[in-house]
Amino acid sequence: MEDVICNEQERAVARRTITKSDMAKWPYITTDSAGRLDGGLVFVGPTEAEARPLKLKHFIFADSQDPSSRFKRYALSDDGELLAASFDNGGILIWRLSDGLLVQRLQHQDHTGDVESLSFSPNSQSLVSGSEDKSATVWDPRSGHVLLRLEHTETVTKVAYAPHGALIATASGDRSIKIWDAWTGACVQSFDADEIIYKLAFSPDGLRFYAEAGLGVRVYDVRTYTPIARLQDRMGSDSSWSISCQGDYIVTASYGQVKIWSAVTGEEILAISHPQELSSPAAFSPDGAEVLASCGADKTAVTFDSRTGQLRRIFKLSDRARWAAYSPDGDYVVLGDSGGELKAFDTKSGSFLARLETGGGIFDVQFVPDSKHLLIDFEDKPPILCNIYDVMRMR
Template structure:
């Protein structure tokens, strides 16, 4: 039900295109053989105007209240996560290019979208107005990112191999720098203090100093090691797994630019990886024997092993409080573990081929990205209440 207070905050809030509740199954028990089969609801977010459109990009707001997504069109849909209601559909007249990337501002009232035509648009979410149009790239804008302090917006294009920094208030281009690498831009992120920018391409990750735009660090990867980089939440370290050393993971300091630690394992390790929220451990996959292991990221000591039920690790995520590790498997399962003991707590079907999982900031809500399917939300607290 939409209230007067809702309309005051979100004049265009609507039940049309609202997220829908779907049924799912979850297995809960001390072991897989003893697990009980229970029903679990989850939210699915799609553009009901054309359900055939697949999602190209999405982002959740810093306060965990909103989800934005675009579905092979120039429109951006924004939902309120507490009830799934659509609060805004951002539309730019005469703008027919698809959206490649989205990023909320720290205060969650504005959103920047990167387009195929080389531009980016800054939107006021409540009113739906386009505040700024950032132009200058000669290739598609692959990634956009707001700085945590809200002062800057970064936009990157693999087409023209450049990154531009914009004043988030005026839309003035402050800095621009080129990078020499092959492939698309996979990720663009600022450090928590907004002093460094991380540019992750297909095979290489670059670290740039914001004040000078100088490249302070470059780590070369390999085509054979997809998703081979992981950045700690503190932004001070990067873990890298490369095919040139399959039994090793290197941990680098983004402050000094040097190598902090090399992790050794008797079996071949594989990507992707994940740092714990406090940065004290790093999780790595052992695809051959269907397990994942965590190492102390300071000492290199092996901490624990997570035994997967069906296949290798596809995508991992720690809950923001560090209590849970959630692993998406190649078999399409989500497996929830106790992060401290390594015990399996629950297993559920994701509903498709998982490509990414992430926790909504500061919540126990898990956002699932599925190949050619709309994003969906899974509530870890609901699963824990069933135990």
């Protein structure tokens, strides 16, 4: 089975061609710097003790024109079709994930500093990039043209599109947050946060946005641009938070405890009790029925009922859990530990499915919306795209 799957990946690359319709949609599409196939190992079996090593192909995304350039930040389009990545040479590359072809290179066309943040519009028709040059630029990914330039007085550290695509939020090293009209570039509101902002996010309905700072998560009403609440949970280096897919709740893991809050009012709903201290990552399952957190003392990740706080499952790891990603269909959860191991588990039974060998240095793990592919971001090397569906077929 392993040879068949590897050959399928290789044949997909061998069939990679640029058609007239591709050129009509992506005038600058090219095989240069296309995602390249590389081999890795995955261990699969009915239990981890019985897991056997098999070969697994994956895509690597890098800038072949400048091999010394270091990958910095990335963004996935909402439909999972595009990957945008910034590099320390100031460039932004965009790939089509279905075949790894490079569809656009935004090399030194506008920014004069490194790009620190990226976000696609919901329809993938535009891309916003935040830079050290104190600006955010809105691009047309197809033509490569600059649509808007949004100014701050310091590095733009975070950018985010609202789900309806009409607004863009930016955060800067000057400790300000600005909300922009995504069509005209007009600044419709500006906030003085008084703190460094580490994360920006809109609610799924676009009616609120959230800003993480050192003293907690602030909730703002987008219609009135007024603060609704602050989740009174200090956010340290080992803290994290996420919004449920339904947009009704927020889970935080901070200073040993996991809490669930109303995403609308900021009211604390539930504080989860556990014999050991809990920490990041904190994540909701796609259906919002459970929350996951790390328990470093016994090298596990644990899930709880999000309504009652009752313990549901325990996933055993080789080291402390640092990253967690649920597949959008809710069938799998992939957990990464401090040692760089990635393990996939069945969310319904809690059973071990596979262990991926990555070489360590993981920075982030994210499923593509098709639930079949997993994007792995590293601290010091280019990101890779693995086909988790192929891994499940290997079993």
